Amino acid sequence: MKRLLAERAVAALINIVLVVVLIFLLVRLAPGDPVELLLPVEATAEERADLARHWGLDRPLPAQFLAYAANLARGDMGTSLYFQVPVRHLLAERLPPSLELIACALILIVVVAMPLGVGAALRPQGAVDHLSTTVAICGLSLPPFWLAILLILVFGGYWNLLPVSGRISPGGVIPRFTGFQVVDSLASGDWRGLGDTLRHLVLPAVSLAGVGIALFTRLLRSGMLEALRQDYVLTARAKGLAEGIVVWKHALRNALIPVLTAWGLAFTFMLSGAVIIETIFAWPGIGRLAVQAIGNRDYPLVQGIVLTFVVLVIGVHLVIDFLYAFIDPRIRYR
Numbered sequence: 001m002k003r004l005l006a007e008r009a010v011a012a013l014i015n016i017v018l019v020v021v022l023i024f025l026l027v028r029l030a031p032g033d034p035v036e037l038l039l040p041v042e043a044t045a046e047e048r049a050d051l052a053r054h055w056g057l058d059r060p061l062p063a064q065f066l067a068y069a070a071n072l073a074r075g076d077m078g079t080s081l082y083f084q085v086p087v088r089h090l091l092a093e094r095l096p097p098s099l100e101l102i103a104c105a106l107i108l109i110v111v112v113a114m115p116l117g118v119g120a121a122l123r124p125q126g127a128v129d130h131l132s133t134t135v136a137i138c139g140l141s142l143p144p145f146w147l148a149i150l151l152i153l154v155f156g157g158y159w160n161l162l163p164v165s166g167r168i169s170p171g172g173v174i175p176r177f178t179g180f181q182v183v184d185s186l187a188s189g190d191w192r193g194l195g196d197t198l199r200h201l202v203l204p205a206v207s208l209a210g211v212g213i214a215l216f217t218r219l220l221r222s223g224m225l226e227a228l229r230q231d232y233v234l235t236a237r238a239k240g241l242a243e244g245i246v247v248w249k250h251a252l253r254n255a256l257i258p259v260l261t262a263w264g265l266a267f268t269f270m271l272s273g274a275v276i277i278e279t280i281f282a283w284p285g286i287g288r289l290a291v292q293a294i295g296n297r298d299y300p301l302v303q304g305i306v307l308t309f310v311v312l313v314i315g316v317h318l319v320i321d322f323l324y325a326f327i328d329p330r331i332r333y334r
Helices: 001-028 034-038 043-055 061-073 087-122 125-141 144-158 183-187 191-228 231-238 243-280 285-296 298-326 329-334
Strands: none
Touching: 001 061, 001 298, 034 043, 061 298, 061 329, 087 183, 087 191, 087 243, 087 285, 087 298, 125 191, 144 191, 144 243, 183 191, 191 231, 191 243, 231 243, 243 285, 243 298
């Protein structure tokens, strides 16, 4: 087990190094000059040269990369060219809203997909099975951005039931402890702020979770159907174990292996999909910050955001590798 995790950690470190090199080169090969965007049109050539020298953009690419790598090794991601503040401060401010949104979407996937998938497997061709098929078809057919616009029009415009932008209503203030407003409102005992935060989370979380609900429902259904046919399930039933124990402890545990693999992919898709969803809902997260950074050709900020994405994705996959061994003892013994 320790050897497996050590191998995964070394592979993760190599991937991070490769991504650092790749994103450094790609952002500089993209068309557009940050100096031209930062200065007004009437700026002189001397002013442009001074600004490029100030940010080190006039140096050769190898020298720029060595300086960036040296700073990164010390934990310094640089300073944003556009916002003029350290990149780590911007990430610390914008990352919690994105993680809160993704966590809410993942919880929504579990709450909806697990009972639908298990119920559909227990009674094939029953009412729950037909409902799960309908949900899966709708979820896979509607792109997240189209579902977001549809939800805004119906629940925000036509019915006016839910807010369609931001994390909290204008004038609302929640004391900041962690940056996660649900946690902060609970910690401060602000129940009104908690309700307002949850209302703002509903539409973007549903938009982000739509495809995941459809995918996990079908994966769990097929995994449960396969598990329920195995000999160990027949043996458990023959021993007289309660049906709930057979289903939820024996069959479901083995059906979760492929579902866990999809969890890693779902987190990756949600992290990238948050770029669009956060822009549509004016959500002040790291995805919306990425759009602004790319538009401003903010090299240090783009590099910091991509590196953060990569570390999060690799970290989630390391956790999933550990959960494989926890759920299936055969993996742990090998």
